[in-house]
Amino acid sequence: MAASVKILDQMRREPANIRFADLQKICMAFFGKPRQTGSSHMVFKTPWIGDPRINIQDDKGKAKAYQVRQVLLAIEKLESIRHEH
Numbered sequence: 001m002a003a004s005v006k007i008l009d010q011m012r013r014e015p016a017n018i019r020f021a022d023l024q025k026i027c028m029a030f031f032g033k034p035r036q037t038g039s040s041h042m043v044f045k046t047p048w049i050g051d052p053r054i055n056i057q058d059d060k061g062k063a064k065a066y067q068v069r070q071v072l073l074a075i076e077k078l079e080s081i082r083h084e085h
Helices: 002-013 020-031 065-084
Strands: 041-045 053-059
Touching (some): 002 065
């Protein structure tokens, strides 16, 4: 989990400089296996109502900055839900 903390710190500092493989690791750690793979997109399910998915896309080995920020927001939401229970 130490590697995940390091990746999360980098995601917060430099969302435009994240490897897709690292973003994928974080998504799998927080949201489980993707429900869609095989294309350039990976879709992860989230446990809340609304738009219950995280969609990430490989851009020549890099993660897209806006998707990194979306993942960070989803992780914050997930952690706030966990703290309520």
